Amino acid sequence: MTLKELYSQVRGGKAKGQLGKYQLLSRHERQLAKYVTTMGGGSIKVCIRVFESGYVLYEEDEKFTVFHLSEIVNKNMEYDTTDSTLVSRKERNIQSEVLMSSEWYVRIILEGNDRIMRNREKVEADHTEFSYSGISEDMAQLGTSDDYLKEIIKELDHQKMLEIF
Numbered sequence: 015m016t017l018k019e020l021y022s023q024v025r026g027g028k029a030k031g032q033l034g035k036y037q038l039l040s041r042h043e044r045q046l047a048k049y050v051t052t053m054g055g056g057s058i059k060v061c062i063r064v065f066e067s068g069y070v071l072y073e074e075d076e077k078f079t080v081f082h083l084s085e086i087v088n089k090n091m092e093y094d095t096t097d098s099t100l101v102s103r104k105e106r107n108i109q110s111e112v113l114m115s116s117e118w119y120v121r122i123i124l125e126g127n128d129r130i131m132r133n134r135e136k137v138e139a140d141h142t143e144f145s146y147s148g149i150s151e152d153m154a155q156l157g158t159s160d161d162y163l164k165e166i167i168k169e170l171d172h173q174k175m176l177e178i179f
Contacts, residue, residue, distance in 0.1 A: 020047055020118040021087050026067035028082035035078050038069055049119040062122050072126030079129040086125050087114065 023046050043065040050061045053074075061073045068083045091108045113121045 015047065015118050016115050017087060017118045017121050018114040020064060021068075021083055021114075024066065024068035024083055026069075028068070028084050033069060033080055035071060035080055038065065038071055038080055041065075041067075043067055043069075047118060049122075060123065060126075062119055062126065064118070064122070070122055070126070072122060072129070074127065074130055077130050077134075079126055079133065081125065081129065086121055091121070091124060 045063050046066055047064045048062065050059070052059055058074055061071075063071045064083065065071070070081055070083060072079050072081075088110045090110050091113060
């Protein structure tokens with residue numbers, strides 16, 4: 015089945031607000047399509063479910079994303095490439111007609127994987143990895159004195175300032 019054929023079976027539009035995985039599953043909607051495969055030499059399990067309302071649940075191992083088919087149908091897709099001969103945006107575009115006439119899961123795999131990667135990059139950019147091993151050593155040296163909490167806060171503030179600079 016093509017993406018165009020699948021989309022013609024959708025009986026709903028995108029709701030306001032973001033719909034999550036558990037909200038979507040709790041609606042007990044009929045599934046229009048399901049696709050399960052592995053990627054990365056079999057190390058990553060991918061499961062795609064498309065529901066009658068048009069929502070897609072894309073899962074890669076423990077990660078997932080939810081989006082509506084209306085967000086991706088009839089839209090060109092730009093892809094990243096390391097091929098230096100393809101320098102213009104036009105050359106890096108996959109036309110919507112090609113995607114709409116391909117197997118339904120091809121465009122969803124591309125979109126789902128891209129969304130998970132963007133989400134991961136956003137989370138990593140918003141969060142700092144912090145090691146508590148140095149603080150725990152300081153705590154052991156400080157013992158149970160009343161000042162140990164002040165020292166920990168001071169160290170955390172110091173780490174934040176280093177991060178800012």
